[in-house]
Amino acid sequence: MKRSLLPWLVVATVLLLLFPMAAEKFYLQLVTKIMILAIFALSLDLLVGYTGLVSLGHAAYFGIAAYTYALASQAADPANVWLTLPLALAASAAAALLVGALVLRTSGVYFIMVTLAFAQMAYYFFHDTRIAGGSDGIYINTRPDAHLPGLDLADDLHFYYFVLALLAIVFALLAVVLRSPFGRALQGIKANEHRMRALGYATLHYKLAAFVLAGTIAGLAGYLAAAKEGFVNPEMMAWHQSGAVLMMLILGGMGTLFGAVLGAFSYVLLQEWFSTLTKHWQLLMGGFIVAAVLLLPHGLIGLHRLRIKSRAPRPEGDGD
Amino acid sequence: MTEPVLATTTLGRRFGGLVAVDDVSLSLAPRTVHAVIGPNGAGKSTLVNLLSGDLRPSTGTIHLGALDITHWPSHRIAQHGVARSFQHTNVFAAFSAFENCRLAAQSRHKSFGRWVKPAERYGDWNAAADAALKIVGLASRGGIPAAALSHGERRSLEIAMALATQPSVLLLDEPLAGMGPEESAHIVALLKRLAADHAILLVEHDMDAVFALADRLTVMVNGRILASGAPDAIRANADVQRAYLGTEAVSTL
Known part of the structure; x- marks a missing residue:
């Protein structure tokens, strides 16, 4: 079944590669934003879809990297990607390590609540203190510079391909990690953590490593979002941002990497479409998500699964 | 004594x-x-x-x-x-019988830092899983999801998982x-x-x-x-x- 998604993946990649040729500036920027959110959704999928950790505070790591980048690039000259990106990722990773070490001792609804609580603390820290512009946030004067020949991130087209490349790298990285022994252990933890402990797995360490990896990748998305928009504000780590990325996952299909990307695309495109229809687009979006959950319990990616099933019914009890 | x-x-x-x-x-x-x-x-x-x-x-x-x-x-x-089996069958229902045992065999090794090579390319673990399935009589059932096994087979799988950890x-x-x-x-x-x-x-x-x-x-x-x-x-x-x-x-x- 995994293999049957491959053609779709190739088609999607080719479409994204060719897209800028046909697109106006507005759509180029829109798809750039969507790809950044797809990286964000992929990072949350590692936790929710593969490790069984439903975090409602994932935007904190998105925001922390964004703020780190903003604070580190206050000079008039463009910031160096190779300095500010590792710094931003390290900040998100450190925050995830600290928070993860505490919240992973809880589970179920308590886990959801404490991840939310920590994210809200981060939100109010930046909202209510003066160190980073308070509720107004900070403007960043220039896009960062990657110092690569021929690459000018200030150019929207170049930035588009930069983000696309990072999306592909994150996708491939997660695909490799999830097939590795470490990734299999995470999926075992999602399926039955008690059994994993009984087999001898120190599950807390695995969950913490997943939490830090997910936080770091969310940080990459936050860095790119700040670089793209040219400003940061506390809303980047507000709980509705955490909720939105969770809805992307639910919409696209948790526990598949392709589903996370599909979720980011469908969520943002629906949002754009609904907001042209009415000011109250959230009502339509809410209704759509409810319908999707009821009709497609595996998300949009589940459509593909249904099609496979109907085409080739699996014979009962066939051997190897 | x-x-x-x-x-x-x-x-x-x-x-x-x-x-x-x-x-x-x-x-x-x-x-x-x-x-x-x-x-x-x-x-x-x-x-x-x-x-x-x-x-x-x-x-x-x-x-x-x-x-x-x-x-x-x-x-x-x-x-x-020290390996255990459970009174109430406790297996990974959605995983194949083989993967249940493979995960058990993997648990003996430091998989924490193994993030790159695909899990199914570790021959020792595959061998341990196959051996455990064989010893309980499930050799031909390795590809079946645990949830689709009969009750007795799932009980046997419990024992196979314990054995795959080489206790x-x-x-x-x-x-x-x-x-x-x-x-x-x-x-x-x-x-x-x-x-x-x-x-x-x-x-x-x-x-x-x-x-x-x-x-x-x-x-x-x-x-x-x-x-x-x-x-x-x-x-x-x-x-x-x-x-x-x-x-x-x-x-x-």
Whole structure:
């Protein structure tokens, strides 16, 4: 079944590669934003879809990297990607390590609540203190510079391909990690953590490593979002941002990497479409998500699964 | 006398006002099957959960060889060669039988830092998983999701998962529960073979199997040890017969 998604993946990649040729500036920027959110959704999928950790505070790591980048690039000259990106990722990773070490001792609804609580603390820290512009946030004067020949991130087209490349790298990285022994252990933890402990797995360490990896990748998305928009504000780590990325996952299909990307695309495109229809687009979006959950319990990616099933019914009890 | 592999002294566990296990001192010798029997609610499963680290003792100590493992978490006890099966089948339902065993074999190795090479390319783990499936008679069923196996097959898979971790001590909580006679006979024969190089603590209600397998028997009633000794001595023990009067086991004892 995994293999049957491959053609779709190739088609999607080719479409994204060719897209800028046909697109106006507005759509180029829109798809750039969507790809950044797809990286964000992929990072949350590692936790929710593969490790069984439903975090409602994932935007904190998105925001922390964004703020780190903003604070580190206050000079008039463009910031160096190779300095500010590792710094931003390290900040998100450190925050995830600290928070993860505490919240992973809880589970179920308590886990959801404490991840939310920590994210809200981060939100109010930046909202209510003066160190980073308070509720107004900070403007960043220039896009960062990657110092690569021929690459000018200030150019929207170049930035588009930069983000696309990072999306592909994150996708491939997660695909490799999830097939590795470490990734299999995470999926075992999602399926039955008690059994994993009984087999001898120190599950807390695995969950913490997943939490830090997910936080770091969310940080990459936050860095790119700040670089793209040219400003940061506390809303980047507000709980509705955490909720939105969770809805992307639910919409696209948790526990598949392709589903996370599909979720980011469908969520943002629906949002754009609904907001042209009415000011109250959230009502339509809410209704759509409810319908999707009821009709497609595996998300949009589940459509593909249904099609496979109907085409080739699996014979009962066939051997190897 | 040989040194015990696993030994408890005055082990106890309270749940609020209920004393589920009380003053239990027993030792498990190497290469023996030590059966623990007793009526429902005697504390047998609680005892297994204490030994495996799923529950923390309220009193007493547990030693694994020379190591004091009384307060160790379950994963650490498992890493030291104590594998368990569960009374209520506890497998990864959505995973194939093979993947269940492969994960079990993987647990013996530091997989924490292995993030790159695909899991199925580790030949040793595959071999251990295949061997474990074969030994319980599930060799041809490896590709089937555990949820699609029959009840008896899932019980066998529990044992295969324990074996795939290559343990020295097996804690088996009613491995035969709900198995058909043929499957039961197969598992009894298997446990007999395993006793040659494992220490096995067997909680079981099937008295035919218990007396066919056990080198040593401990009878528990209301959380305490009523009697402990060779099977023949237990069979002749008046206290044991009295304790079992009126229960279904009396006819078989």
